[in-house]
Amino acid sequence: MRVIVRGEPSDLNGFVVPRSNAFGHQFRDYEKESGRRVAVEEFYRTNHVNQTFDFAKNKKEEYGKLQRAEMSIWECCELLNQYVDESDPDLDEPQIEHLLQTAEAIRRDYPDEDWLHLTALIHDLGKVLLHPSFGGEPQWSVVGDTFPLGCAFDKSIVHHQHFHDNPDFHNPAFNTKLGIYSANCGLENVTMSWGHDEYMYLVAKGNNTKLPPAALFIIRFHSFYAMHRSGAYEYLMNEEDKEILKWLKVFNKYDLYSKSKVRIDQEKVKPYYFSLIEKYFPEKLRW
Numbered sequence: 001m002r003v004i005v006r007g008e009p010s011d012l013n014g015f016v017v018p019r020s021n022a023f024g025h026q027f028r029d030y031e032k033e034s035g036r037r038v039a040v041e042e043f044y045r046t047n048h049v050n051q052t053f054d055f056a057k058n059k060k061e062e063y064g065k066l067q068r069a070e071m072s073i074w075e076c077c078e079l080l081n082q083y084v085d086e087s088d089p090d091l092d093e094p095q096i097e098h099l100l101q102t103a104e105a106i107r108r109d110y111p112d113e114d115w116l117h118l119t120a121l122i123h124d125l126g127k128v129l130l131h132p133s134f135g136g137e138p139q140w141s142v143v144g145d146t147f148p149l150g151c152a153f154d155k156s157i158v159h160h161q162h163f164h165d166n167p168d169f170h171n172p173a174f175n176t177k178l179g180i181y182s183a184n185c186g187l188e189n190v191t192m193s194w195g196h197d198e199y200m201y202l203v204a205k206g207n208n209t210k211l212p213p214a215a216l217f218i219i220r221f222h223s224f225y226a227m228h229r230s231g232a233y234e235y236l237m238n239e240e241d242k243e244i245l246k247w248l249k250v251f252n253k254y255d256l257y258s259k260s261k262v263r264i265d266q267e268k269v270k271p272y273y274f275s276l277i278e279k280y281f282p283e284k285l286r287w
């Protein structure tokens with residue numbers, strides 16, 4: 001088995017970034033008037049007001065126990081059939097479509113990196129927190145971009161203005177550049193806002209996945225746009241984070257730009273993904 005730990009992603013692929021999303025707008029344009037703009041801003045307002053350090057820490061402890069359910073990876077994909085992500089200005093399709101679109105797009109350009117195909121398939125499975133059997137968590141605590149807690153909120157975070165109503169914003173222990181952290185402590189030691197990234201990371205790790213570290217990094221930080229897009233919070237990263245970030249950047253292109261109205265034939269691709277699930281995960285996982 002070829003396990004990539006720190007390899008260099010190759011640029012020899014033909015990925016072409018599309019000009020516009022399914023609504024004919026630029027991707028991730030949070031100001032553009034569209035059917036989704038107001039709802040997306042309202043989503044981020046509640047998210048930014050409620051995501052505090054204590055909130056995230058408690059959720060991590062609670063859900064980290066993995067005592068909510070037992071199911072396979074594919075069963076979880078199917079549960080996501082019913083959810084549309086309220087934070088997303090680019091997509092209003094059920095989540096399972098997004099998972100398959102991302103995985104199939106990355107598979108086309110990186111045919112040999114099967115771990116990356118599976119990472120794409122599962123990267124958003126943490127959104128299952130929306131489901132009633134997981135407490136039916138509100139969207140603001142499941143989806144959207146993520147950011148570090150316990151230190152100052154960076155200006156590059158989407159709808160940054162709404163942090164003014166977050167109690168941590170006024171807490172002197174949390175509102176300096178480093179806050180509770182030391183320089184270059186490593187992202188692993190940072191408490192991120194709670195959501196589907198951290199939860200799926202806990203699930204994958206807690207079920208002893210054979211996926212390589214780059215996969216776990218992608219799953220855990222794929223919504224941390226302030227870091228991987230805007231280059232913020234470099235002072236919290238260590239050398240290993242900076243190295244592995246290359247893979248997250250590759251992944252992000254597909255996560256973002258594969259969003260479209262074109263549906264994937266699930267039955268056709270299922271056997272391939274089943275074989276990957278079998279290779280990297282136990283049959284049933286604790287969630």
Ligand SMILES: O[C@H]1[C@H](O)[C@@H](O)[C@H](O)[C@@H](O)[C@H]1O
Binds near residue numbers: 145
């Ligand atoms: O709206 C999206 C969506 O919730 C994605 O799953 C998340 O990874 C992104 O960061 C966010 O912008």
Ligand SMILES: [Fe+2]
Binds near residue numbers: 123124196222223
């Ligand atoms: Fe996501």
Ligand SMILES: [Fe+2]
Binds near residue numbers: 098123
């Ligand atoms: Fe995604």
